Amino acid sequence: MSETNISVPDSSLSATDCKGLADILATIGDKWTIMVVGTLSKGPLRYNEIERRIGGISQRMLTLTLKRLEIDGIVTRTLFPTVPPRVDYELTSLGQTLRGALVPLQMWAAQNKETIAINRIHAAAKESSPAP
Amino acid sequence: MSETNISVPDSSLSATDCKGLADILATIGDKWTIMVVGTLSKGPLRYNEIERRIGGISQRMLTLTLKRLEIDGIVTRTLFPTVPPRVDYELTSLGQTLRGALVPLQMWAAQNKETIAINRIHAAAKESSPAP
DNA sequence: CGGCATCCCGTTGGATACTG
DNA sequence: CAGTATCCAACGGGATGCCG
Numbered sequence: 001m002s003e004t005n006i007s008v009p010d011s012s013l014s015a016t017d018c019k020g021l022a023d024i025l026a027t028i029g030d031k032w033t034i035m036v037v038g039t040l041s042k043g044p045l046r047y048n049e050i051e052r053r054i055g056g057i058s059q060r061m062l063t064l065t066l067k068r069l070e071i072d073g074i075v076t077r078t079l080f081p082t083v084p085p086r087v088d089y090e091l092t093s094l095g096q097t098l099r100g101a102l103v104p105l106q107m108w109a110a111q112n113k114e115t116i117a118i119n120r121i122h123a124a125a126k127e128s129s130p131a132p
Numbered sequence: 133m134s135e136t137n138i139s140v141p142d143s144s145l146s147a148t149d150c151k152g153l154a155d156i157l158a159t160i161g162d163k164w165t166i167m168v169v170g171t172l173s174k175g176p177l178r179y180n181e182i183e184r185r186i187g188g189i190s191q192r193m194l195t196l197t198l199k200r201l202e203i204d205g206i207v208t209r210t211l212f213p214t215v216p217p218r219v220d221y222e223l224t225s226l227g228q229t230l231r232g233a234l235v236p237l238q239m240w241a242a243q244n245k246e247t248i249a250i251n252r253i254h255a256a257a258k259e260s261s262p263a264p
Numbered sequence: 265c266g267g268c269a270t271c272c273c274g275t276t277g278g279a280t281a282c283t284g
Numbered sequence: 285c286a287g288t289a290t291c292c293a294a295c296g297g298g299a300t301g302c303c304g
Contacts, residue, residue: 018170038150
């Protein structure tokens with residue numbers, strides 16, 4: 001809670017910084033967590049709606065992911081004691097800042113994933129036809 | 133090397149965007165990859181030097197990580213045919229842009245990891261003393 | 265020095281079935 | 285509807301040992 005003068009120090013991530021980042025990414029950097037945060041970035045959604053929008057996530061992983069995000073204070077869980085029950089999930093302000101921090105990386109991904117895909121194809125080609 | 137005017141488009145990651153991001157993170161979002169990119173952000177380093185600086189990475193993972201990064205065009209591998217052999221690894225310009233895209237997330241991690249840690253402790257406390 | 269190959273075990277995560 | 289519980293297959297990743 002001290003240095004807020006971050007001001008993009010243009011340069012290197014120290015080893016400690018990397019540890020911190022790696023640590024956070026280990027928690028929120030996995031595929032499903034990213035999808036959930038992204039999906040919720042448009043506003044609160046019900047359990048089933050998240051499941052539907054993501055498509056392909058198992059209930060197990062959705063539940064685990066939401067629970068972890070709730071514990072970490074990134075989403076809120078609101079239970080409406082109706083019948084049938086209804087549960088809304090929504091990004092907290094912390095969650096919103098996370099989403100914001102994700103944006104540059106998302107743009108990098110969008111801009112470069114094709115380049116990377118091509119690089120992989122080239123590498124695969126070299127693989128199957130080595131230098132004569 | 134062009135748009136630094138990211139200007140945080142305030143709004144939502146589409147499902148497609150999330151897929152792209154999740155996809156990239158699946159490749160470069162793991163602990164060791166982050167550490168390697170971070171370590172190389174200060175300049176080119178030899179294999180052993182990377183290993184030493186990261187500390188705790190197995191040769192297997194270092195080799196695999198470097199190979200993937202090389203294939204993806206994020207680092208270059210330069211072999212000096214001396215004896216004993218010497219190999220330098222260095223971030224490409226693509227790698228540098230990746231590092232740049234990682235910075236906001238790194239800052240977010242630095243600013244919020246303590247909050248998250250506290251949230252987890254609170255959650256654990258609730259866990260062991262349920263409502264009477 | 266800078267790797268690659270092998271073994272091997274822990275964790276991750278999908279499928280499935282049951283509950284409040 | 286919104287989960288919980290169990291089983292099990294796949295993968296990740298450390299330890300070890302050998303090679304150029």
